[in-house]
Amino acid sequence: MSLLDEGLRTPAGPSRNRPHGNVAVLRAFILLLFGVLTLRLVDMQILRGEEFAQRSRENHIVRTNILPTRGLITDRNGEPLVKNVGVYSATILPELLPDSQEARYRIYLRLQELIGVSPLEVQTRVDEAIAAGRAYIAIRIATNLPREAALALEEAAVDLPGVSLEVTPGRQYIAGPAFSHILGYIGPQTAEEARVLRQQGYQLNEPVGKDGIEAWYESDLRGQIGYTAAEQNAQGRLITLLGRQDPVPGNTVRLNIDAGLQQYVAELLQASMADNGSGWGDAKQAAAVVMNAKTGQVYAIVSIPTYDNNIYADAQRRAAELERIQNDTVTYTLLNKALNPAAPGSTFKLVTATAGLAEGSITPNTTFQIGCSLDIKGENDVIYNYPDWRCHNMLMDVRAAIAWSSNVFFFLTSGGDLERQRGLGKDVETSGAVLAAWARKFGFGKPTGIDLFGEASGRVPDPQWKRRTKVGEGFAPGENDWFLGDTYNTAIGQGDVLATPLQIARMTAAIANGGTLPVPHVADAIIGPDGKVVRTISPQGETIDVDPRWLQVVREGMLGSVQYGAGARAASSKTTVAGKTGTAEFFKPDGTKSQHAWFTGFAPYSDPEVVVTVYFDIGVGGDKAAPVAGKIIDYFMEHVRP
The missing domain is CATH 3.90.1310.10 (Penicillin-binding protein 2a (Domain 2))
Known part of the structure; x- marks a missing residue:
């Protein structure tokens, strides 16, 4: 064998040391790199291609x-x-x-x-x-x-x-x-x-x-x-x-708001907050609603205290003021008092009177001798005393009872006396349920549907509501039963019943116009940029199933209230006013007793055009709310009346 042949069979020394393993790793790395790049290209051009193309266009065309x-x-x-x-x-x-x-x-x-x-x-x-x-x-x-x-x-x-x-x-x-x-x-x-x-x-x-x-x-x-x-x-x-x-x-x-009326009512309420000699102290909150008696168009709706809504456009510079009103837990500045409830007091007696006439517990000619209070004999001959707000000492029919706002008359109308007068139903619970049903007919216990946010439903108590809510910790066994006193309290707008000033105004409108419960609306029309009306806010309402005769009797009682009764300070020199006062007791957070002041009424008496409802959180209805309502009606008749 030649040396040449030997050399062909056996490679020289350097050839034996070629790095076969390193080349394999390098090849694998290169293949992996190309694979990653390929996947990235697929992601960018196929899977997310449109997104990046859009970004590219947006970077070029703004x-x-x-x-x-x-x-x-x-x-x-x-x-x-x-x-x-x-x-x-x-x-x-x-x-x-x-x-x-x-x-x-x-x-x-x-x-x-x-x-x-x-x-x-x-x-x-x-x-x-x-x-x-x-x-x-x-x-x-x-x-x-x-x-x-x-x-x-x-x-x-x-x-x-x-x-x-x-x-x-x-x-x-x-x-x-x-x-x-x-x-x-x-x-x-x-x-x-x-x-x-x-x-x-x-x-x-x-x-x-x-x-x-x-x-x-x-x-x-x-x-x-x-x-x-x-x-x-x-x-x-x-x-x-x-x-x-x-x-x-x-x-x-x-x-529908009249700017002049809105401003006038706000200033009038603010000026009337101070105690006018009643001894109950200054009011902290107030509200008023001025509304069309037939259509529900709201001419003014005021809540006191109010605030400057420009604060939200300049929140950075007026942060302290914004924080103050947002954290106000005394007067609740941001809360629209016209849409939030309180005990309605004697304004609710208009519902009780209508229910009594419709259900037959009284007639237009029924009379009771009204003194200072009503004594009811209960179980074991225990005597329960239910006082009136004053000693009337006179024979009253329903008209006089509305005019003088007698508690006792409406105790007897709603719940009876367990002996001679039967009340609205065959027993205590039925009377309470019937009265609640009539309250709901007049729109209580649900929002009115006004085109503003934040409207409360109020509350209409009845036997089922009491059994459902007054149970558990804090309530004694049997405390959720419906008693005669519950019917009495509801009949005069006390106890657990709550209503908003807007609900009271709506009820008043239904009585004034003969039985239609209108849906209040602040807006009148939507107008396009060209000045043409796009759409109008059409009046809406529902008809109360009640005999117009009974509403006429109630209206006569309201007329008497302003002409000679508890609401006399609401009288107007420009028109004839009919109305109803309300004074509702409540307990302050510190446990002391105080009173809400109400007045609700309409004018003119012969053909009602406007309803005015006024509320103060502290005061007496006839002394504090009635005079304000009379001034508002004067302003309306002189400056706003269509």
Whole structure:
């Protein structure tokens, strides 16, 4: 064998040491790398291709939404109650900021000079947005900028990449605090609202109604968004306008409210809060409703105390005032007292009188000798004494009982005396149930349907309600039984019955107009940007199944109340008023006893046009609420009457 042959069979030394294992690992790594790249390309171009393509288009072509002018809100005479203003905000778009942290911080410092925002706060919010993958969404770093600061920012933004001035629609409530509970306010969307409103085409920076008419008629007031489409360069500056669609302004909401009357009632209530010699002390809360007796159109609805709803547009600068009213647990400033319940007192006797006439427990000619109280003999000959609010010492029929607001007459009408007078039913429980049923016919125990948020249902107690609710800890066995005293208390608007001033006004309207329970409505019509009526808010109501004769008897009693009875201080020099006083006892948190003051009535007596209901949380109905109601009726007849 030659040396050549030997060499062919046995490789030289260096060939024996080739790194076969390392090459295999390298090949596997390269294949894995290409596999990852392939998967990434599939993800970007196929699975998420449209998303990235859209991002690419958006980085090149900028679509800027133009928020529409919000519709106005006017009173019945067309007087504007709100004014549209621009709200200036500073925004920053993280993805357009310089890469250098030093350059970014110089921008943050410049923003501090211009609008007073902390550089650390801006940096923190930018870093959070980038970390969350939202660098392409503009961050609002300051809002409600003064006009001078906004102009300075707009001028400086040319040299501040990523920074811009945003102008969004805002409101100025020019009618004053008397209208705050009616109008409500607008504000930025909460996270929960944004999730819902996005499905309706809302933009994140679009304000929405938060309460009152602003919220109830949001879809009418909002309008339609417009936009501009423009090409931008790599520095984020717009270079070419590609298209534009103008926004459509929102509709105007015209109210039934008379601005002059609303302001007058608010000032009158406020001026009447002080104790007028009754000894019960100053009132802390008050409410009044002025409503069309036939249609339910609300001419005025006032709640005291009130607040300046412009505070929400300037919350950063008025934080202390906002915190004060939000944490008010004494007078509950934000609570609309006209829509929230209290014991209605003797105003409820109008229901009891109607029920007694309809159910036959009394007739228009039934009379009782009324003294100072009613004694009822119970089990084991125990005598229970039920006092009247005064010693009448006279023979009364139902008209006189309404006029003088006799408790004893309505005790006998509703529950009887267990001996001679039977009451509304065959026994105590039946009488209570029948009275409750009549209260519900007059709209108690459920919302009236007014076009405002926050309306309470009130409460109508009956035997079933008591058995259901007064059980468990704190209640003795048998305490949830329905007693004669429960019927008596309900009959005079005491005990567990609760009603809102608006419910009392609605009941009064039904008595005044002959049996139609109207649905109160604040708004009158929706008017388009072109000034044409889009739709009107038509009157609605339901008919109470009651003989008109009985309502006429009740009206006669209400007329007597103002002509010679407990409501005499509601008399008007301009028309004939019929009404009913109410004074409801209650216990304060400190355990002391006090009284709510009520008056509800209508005018003119012969052809009712207007209902007025007045409430004070402290006072006597005939002395405190009745005179205020009379003045309101005077103002209505002179200045508002259609």
